[in-house]
Amino acid sequence: MSMNDDVDAVTPAPQPGALPQFVSPIVPRSTIAGRALVAIVAIMTFLASLTAGAVVLVQSAASDWQSEVAREVTIQVRPVSNRNLDADVARAADIARRFPGVADVRVYSKEESSRLLEPWLGTGLVLEELPVPRLAVVRVATGATPDFGQLGRALAQQVPSAAVDDHRGFVEHMRSMGRAAFMGGLAVLALVLVATVLSVTFATRGAIATNRTVVEVLHLIGAKNTFIAQHFQRRFLGLGLQGGAIGGGSALALFGLIELASGQFLGSAAGEQFAALFGSFSIGYFGYAAVIVMIALIAGVTALASRRTVNRTLETFE
């Protein structure tokens, strides 16, 4: 097989009286190597887009968990001798309800508190026999940032046995966990991008090698290096965008399908667990932008690799 046997060129049919025209591109449109390059670019863009989407998803889920936890604080009222626990709980809840920025206060009843302790102490628990504190969950109004230090001081003055837990330690833990997951995702994305750049570069070199005769002939008939490099860069940018659109489009379609499927299963137990972990499973505008960046980046790498390879090939002729 000769170098260009795989050229998918179409011979214009001879037409009596018709003028010949220069319609063929300088760089052949479709070759086996070109199609293989499109396939490699598509696969690598798909993997890079999936990784980028997953990183966006993890970041978004971690952020949702943090804000969910940060929107609640817990008031704990300890049983103290010579004080009425129920009255203290009611008083603490009343103070919290009147505090600016609080949307709702829900006091856990004795039965609910018993159920919370069941996994550790078993059923049939009689709460009065144990010095178990009572809880009230305070929900923060949307957009409000209450001063929980001031709430704690107000409670300490009027209900000395009450304490406010703003979950700061847990939120910090969540934040560092979310950050670690995000950084890990970025590291994986970086590795995938490096693998993508390398594989696309080598595939581009292979595709250029099949066009070596074209480069050489152009060089020897007096084409300037910039003319040759520009034609190859333009053609390979097209191939890169084609492969990128296939790979990135497939990744977006997959995310869309999963989002659709997660919506379908929302009522089921598995769906609820899924929603608790990943929220709506939507990569959002940022995710879509990340995929578009992947397509542009990989197409750009393909074009630059072709230019560099052509220039290096030209250097071997001189």
Added chain:
Amino acid sequence: MVRFENVGLRYGLGPEVLRDLSFRIEPHSFQFLTGPSGAGKTSLMRLLFLALRPTRGLITLFGHDIATLGKDAMATLRRRIGVVFQDFRLIDHMTTYENVALPLRVVGAEEESFRDEVVELLQWVGLGERMWALPPVLSGGEKQRAAIARAVIARPQLLLADEPTGNVDPNLGQRLLRLFVELNKSGTSIVIATHDIALMDQYDARRLVLHEGRLHVYE
């Protein structure tokens, strides 16, 4: 037009394949370059069409010392040289018409300005009916004529042909020689690299004979 002064060429750290070459190619001249296989004909041709630079000595082309020229200037100089390769080197995805028109296309000429000229040349070399055909379906002789047409379309001042009759029958070889003679009469300097004695005997021209890397000129 072309001047070689004590030119030597070696590949890497190997021995010199061309030694102390000193000769001139004058405007409107016709010469055969010959010698046994491995004597360095192809290397000398590559020096002439600027695909190689010498390891020593001076080469001037059209009055320019090639050692001082940049890439763009070399490209501009190559446009004044037509080359016919032994293996034709036609571009397979382009029609015969496009292959022949390529040297004009790369210099940015408008198709309207060269179409008639290309068609006329194709008819002159007997490829008027094959201008729509792709190189893979052309015969050896047709490829050779297309390669010659591509080499002369931009009216080069110097035409270099490497074994132009190596792949064709004697009858076609004679026709191609007549074509080169016609081109020479129209003002192009011709260098034909060949070891076909019969071909050289058909036309009385200067002979450059390479032997073991050294050049002997027979006027």
